[in-house]
Amino acid sequence: MVPDPLSGVLPAYGRHMARSPSSPAFWRSPVRGPWFTSVLGVVLLVGITVLFVTGLLSYASYNPDLSPVNDKTPDKGVLGFYLFSWPTDPPWLYRLNQGVHVTLGIALIPVLLAKLWSVVPKLFALPPARSLAHALERISLLLLVGGALFEFVTGVLNVQLDYLFPGSFYPLHFYGAWVFFAAFVTHAVLRVPTAVRNLRGLRDEGRLREEDPLRGDASPRGGEELVSPAPAEPTVSRRGALWFVGGGSLLLFGTTVGQNFDGPLRATAVLAPHGGSEPGSGPAGFQINKTAASRGITAAETSEEAWRLVVEGRGGTVRLSREELLGLSLHSSALPIACVEGWSTSDQWWRGVRLRDLAALVGYEADAAPDVLVESLQRRGAFRRAALRDNQVRDSRSLLALFVNGEPLTPDHGYPARIIVPAAPGVLNTKWVARMTFGDL
Amino acid sequence: MKRPAMKLPAMKRPVLKRPLNRSVLMRRPVVGSPLQLLLLACSFALAGYAGVRLLADDWFGVALWFVGAALLHDLVLVPLYAVADRAVVRALGAAGRREWTMYVRVPAALSGLLLLVWFPLISGRVASGYESAIGLPGDVFLGRWLLVTAVLFAGSAVLFVLRLRRAAKERPPVVH
Numbered sequence: 291m292v293p294d295p296l297s298g299v300l301p302a303y304g305r306h307m308a309r310s311p312s313s314p315a316f317w318r319s320p321v322r323g324p325w326f327t328s329v330l331g332v333v334l335l336v337g338i339t340v341l342f343v344t345g346l347l348s349y350a351s352y353n354p355d356l357s358p359v360n361d362k363t364p365d366k367g368v369l370g371f372y373l374f375s376w377p378t379d380p381p382w383l384y385r386l387n388q389g390v391h392v393t394l395g396i397a398l399i400p401v402l403l404a405k406l407w408s409v410v411p412k413l414f415a416l417p418p419a420r421s422l423a424h425a426l427e428r429i430s431l432l433l434l435v436g437g438a439l440f441e442f443v444t445g446v447l448n449v450q451l452d453y454l455f456p457g458s459f460y461p462l463h464f465y466g467a468w469v470f471f472a473a474f475v476t477h478a479v480l481r482v483p484t485a486v487r488n489l490r491g492l493r494d495e496g497r498l499r500e501e502d503p504l505r506g507d508a509s510p511r512g513g514e515e516l517v518s519p520a521p522a523e524p525t526v527s528r529r530g531a532l533w534f535v536g537g538g539s540l541l542l543f544g545t546t547v548g549q550n551f552d553g554p555l556r557a558t559a560v561l562a563p564h565g566g567s568e569p570g571s572g573p574a575g576f577q578i579n580k581t582a583a584s585r586g587i588t589a590a591e592t593s594e595e596a597w598r599l600v601v602e603g604r605g606g607t608v609r610l611s612r613e614e615l616l617g618l619s620l621h622s623s624a625l626p627i628a629c630v631e632g633w634s635t636s637d638q639w640w641r642g643v644r645l646r647d648l649a650a651l652v653g654y655e656a657d658a659a660p661d662v663l664v665e666s667l668q669r670r671g672a673f674r675r676a677a678l679r680d681n682q683v684r685d686s687r688s689l690l691a692l693f694v695n696g697e698p699l700t701p702d703h704g705y706p707a708r709i710i711v712p713a714a715p716g717v718l719n720t721k722w723v724a725r726m727t728f729g730d731l
Numbered sequence: 732m733k734r735p736a737m738k739l740p741a742m743k744r745p746v747l748k749r750p751l752n753r754s755v756l757m758r759r760p761v762v763g764s765p766l767q768l769l770l771l772a773c774s775f776a777l778a779g780y781a782g783v784r785l786l787a788d789d790w791f792g793v794a795l796w797f798v799g800a801a802l803l804h805d806l807v808l809v810p811l812y813a814v815a816d817r818a819v820v821r822a823l824g825a826a827g828r829r830e831w832t833m834y835v836r837v838p839a840a841l842s843g844l845l846l847l848v849w850f851p852l853i854s855g856r857v858a859s860g861y862e863s864a865i866g867l868p869g870d871v872f873l874g875r876w877l878l879v880t881a882v883l884f885a886g887s888a889v890l891f892v893l894r895l896r897r898a899a900k901e902r903p904p905v906v907h
Contacts, residue, residue: 422762426768439800443800457793469782472774480770525833530833567867583863
């Protein structure tokens, strides 16, 4: 541990000035300083950029520009400028994207908290504004800090199904991300040069410090005001504090990432919502997003006698029982289930009727199959109706699945029939399908 | 040591063509850098564009969450854990066990971090909705968190004992 040369000299100063948080001497941790803040800042710069990009990709994966039923943010305007037809290859694309988005987001929480802690004296700094630009920058910092916390809190609550926030998750998290990102880019442009200068300079100085352990961390590169003028006796070195933050990230990562894998790896995700155990055993024992009971799906309406699939297209309307569907040409594909909440399963072996073959039943060429609107038996819920784009319908791995892993679907996995499309987010893989309307949406 | 002579043309000091306007120098600190202002204006324009959409449904609730998150963090969470940390450091210092500090602080903070992130699950406040939607038991998280906490403290204790033993071995026996 590095003994602090100042702590012996300035105790009275420290005690005297400690009354107001606007006084620099109120903040006594010897860990605060440009190096600590710069390292955390650079980690967040990279990490949050990845979160923003994977978040935008996740939004695109819903194909919100295809149909209003897929779009929970119809007023997005130019914020949807980048939208594109979500591909079906590679089939694990959404699984990877969303696993990274949620797992990385959770692992970055300690870094965010440490970064905010490291700069908290600046919040109370006086005068409140030195210039117009400084005043505006401080308002921008409210958007930055409020936005970061808003995004992390809504995300963390949503994956735990705790819908406390004031409104629907999609618009809050999407528009909130843009407000945050506006402030984030500004902050990055204004501060990254300082952070890089600090890290470069201090790396060179590190060699000098090895020769002289009493050397301080106060070279004039920006951020020196973070160094306490009256530091308390250190209980941990700056490097030690950084290891501590990294340890927190590692712990969260290690207890979360397993919810993207099966078997013993899932068991390691002890506190994650879809970690620990599987809901059942056997072929259909894998993770469930919403059970049949929770969506009000009864055995009576899915029975052989009651249930009929209605397929509509320009060639007319066809009504098919499950028995009749079994008589059509059946195909298999191995595809994962991946949820926006950041959990997924490895490939399941699905068997059913190709979506392109269903399109052919109602008057389309399979290779020129159009978009389709899929409706579930489900009466409530945000995605009881979902639209798939033509590229998804035409993909020969896209199925109206009747079996999974060699057995008929279970009610919780969508019996009598469900959609499964490569690389699509879970909510577009509609369960308990009742009606499919082919045509350009 | 002699400095190398600065003869390269690129290193020459730029010659000011006209004297600096005094009023510009005076105004500068009040307004700030124009580039910075331009950047902030762009930022606020984008934030405003997204912000009106963010606030469209329940402007008060969303504003409360946005600003409240920052205030709650800076004025409640930070003081709370800072005070708790200081209490641990002081208590161990007063007990003459300053070397224990990191071995208490690290597992306690990690356990607190897990509680903070997974509070809805650990507290059981979403247990019934969770159970009904996902089909997994919703009341297991408190037990798991306590178990992880126990493992963290136990691991810390083992490290501490190992350190003490190593220190005892390295130190020559005290002669009475």
